[in-house]
Amino acid sequence: MRRWLLLLLFGLSVVATSYPQEVGEGQLLYQTHCASCHGEDRAGKVAPPLFSLFLKRYSEKKLFNIIKNGLPASQMPAFSHLSEKEIKQIITYIKKPANISWDIDKIKKSITLNSDKKGKDLKIRDIKNIVAVVERGKNKVWIMEGLQILDKFDFKNVHGGLKFSPSGWSVYVPSRDGWIGRYDIDKGRFYGKVRACVYLRNISLDRTGKYILVSCWLPEGIVVLDGETFSPVRYIKQDGLISAIYELYSEDKAVFSFKNRPVIGFLDTKNFKISYLKIKEPYEDFFIDPFERFIIGTSRKGTVLSVYDIRKEKEVFNYPIEGMPHLASATYWYRDGKFYFATPHMIMPYVTVWQMYNWKFVKKVNTEGNGFFVRTHPSTPYLWTDNGKDKVILIDKTDYSVKSIETFKGKRVIHTEFSGDGKYAYVSLYNRDGNLLIYDSITLDLLKNIPASIPIGKYNIINKSRKYAPVLLGREVFLKKCWGCHHETQEAFAPSFRWIVNRRDRSTIVAHILNPEGMYKALGYSRNAMPQLNLSEWELEAVVSYMMEFKDAQNN
Missing domain, CATH: 1.10.760.10 (Cytochrome c-like domain)
Structure with a gap:
């Protein structure tokens, strides 16, 4: 195997007004206020890296406003208590040059397998109803079925979405700082982990489950790992920051886009060759339709939602929008002979509804707050979404009327997921002293309230594996x-x-x-x-x- 070594040099120049004293004071402030999310070395943990590669598109004024006021519809809080001088010192520090290196040998040395570790019988009734829950505040992942927690295991800085093996009996967990772990549900044990890169965007599996496909920002590229041994199979260098990579269930391919390049990449998951197709502007966020014929994408800077026909290799629809749609959290359903999808929008207090295939904008639904996720299931008549507040927002899929479920005053509702059969709806209250709330998806009765520290994503193979979307x-x-x-x-x-x-x-x-x-x-x-x-x-x-x-x- 060809050995690769990539030395990344960021921030070749420092702002002219920077002085060693300002950098030193800024470093102390950074370690106090920023390191827990962005990492002690600025390489990212549960929040992005803070190197010039990622900061160059932001002016100093913009960075100041982000630190001072936070980012709506994100996990970036406001630091309004910091003085103007302190914020500027932090900005000076994060623009300071940094050296980061990673190579094949480091991947190999990072592999830790627990294949001989004795597990336990989780007494699974139906693998399709297993839900994995990320408890960020305690760096735990739960394995649940129905109302019961069957097991918990440790894993830090989870980011980018858990992925199930094709059978559902193994779940792969990625972290922002490049680690990927695997838990084997059938054996009731944590199997092992590997560090693929310094900063990871997301992971996918090829449709056979043989390979783990890792999109990385540090270094820029795709790392292919053996799904069983975690051994590196291939490093494919890319010129640009990959938005996300997703497998296709209908053929041996994966699709990815870039935040900063107007192209879509198609990776052959058998020979690892890549073909590229040009698009009008970069897709910072996208999803693939349930039948794998279209890519629906947009960018943070863009003002258009566009639909790209994979077979015809051309854009077939575009529509002006306000606020970047969070397409990775889009959800779809069928009603009266038509297929629809809905998506929340960054910094906008609404969800938009769109008709698929005969592509058209349908409706803007006011949610009275900035939401981040929207989910549904055939068992429920509603779209379940959040708006940054303490209520679950329910949008009727027939007439788009809105109602809500009260939770706990002052808490923040975020992210709903369903059991595979749709019987249960799992809702996070995203607070240090938060909760996982489990509702009957039909009656809307609260069935269980489990204390949890910053619970975030929930994952179920039926609702999160692409092959089950048409099902x-x-x-x-x-x-x-x-x-x-x-x-x-x-x-x-x-x-x-x-x-x-x-x-x-x-x-x-x-x-x-x-x-x-x-x-x-x-x-x-x-x-x-x-x-x-x-x-x-x-x-x-x-x-x-x-x-x-x-x-x-x-x-x-």
Whole structure:
């Protein structure tokens, strides 16, 4: 394997007004007020690194305002108690040059495996209902099922989103400072960890689960690790800061964009070759639609939400916006023959709703505060979102009316996630003396209140793994179009989905749905009893994906 060594030299010049005394005083202030989030060496922990590479786009006036007043819809607090002189001393220090190095040998030396460690039986009832909870204040990750905490393990500075293996039995945990850990749910133990880089943006797994794909800012590039041994497989240098990398479930590829380059990268996860396509402006944030045909993106500086057709290799829709959408937290659903997504906006007190495929803006829904996340599930009639305050905001998916759930006065609601079956809604109160609240997603009753210190993300394989996105939508199509005759596992007026998918291949199922009159004889029926459904391309893909979930393991 080719050895790589990259020495990063940041901030080759210091502001002309800087003096050693100011740097020294600024360093003391930084260690007191900033290091717990941005790291003692400024390389980032739960907040970004503070090197000139990341600061050069900000004027001194802008940096002063951020420190003084904080950043809305983020985890950056205000330091209004600091004097003008103290803030300027901190700015002088963080613009000071810094040397950071990382290489393959350091990755190898960082590997720690606990493969011989004895675990415990977590007595899992359904892996699809497991929820991993990040408790940032205590550097813990919980493994939960239903209302119960089954285990906890230590992991610092979690950032970028946990990822489940394809089976769901292992969960990979990334940290802002480049560490990746793995917990094996089936063995009830923490498997091990590795440090891929100095500063990490996010991780993904290829669709087989063989490789961990790590997008890094220090050094700039993609690190590919073996998912079992954690050994480095490939380092792919990139010229720019990667926004995020996401796997595709439909082919052996991963997609990534840059915060500072107007291109989209497509990584072949078999040979690790990359192809690039130009776009009009950088996608600082994006998501891939549930059927992996489109990329929906925007930038913090941009004023447009755009949709890029992957197959046609061109933009097919754009729309003016105010406030950068937080597209990584976008959620989607199906209603009355149409597919929709909703997204919150940075520093704006609303959620916007959009129609997919026949792309159009639908509505701006006022939430009376700056939110950060929005989630839904087929089991709930609502979009669950936050607005920086102490209430859960519920938006009706039918008429977009708004109501709220009271929590605890003065607390900050952030991030809802659901169990795989949608029965439970897990809501964080993002405070040092915070809570994890578990609601019945239908009745909205509070079922359990668990004290937690700064609980943040919750992760479930059904709701966070890309391959299940069309399955969830397919459940909604089924309830609208198929439920009158078919049930999932029991025969009704027509055969169950389980019976069908275990006796017919996917192409035959699709052909029968599209042309029941032309297929009934080939299937051995004396007459046709199935109506012509006239499903759209997307409805068909969704409902067949849902049907295939009932295929027995031996027939997969």
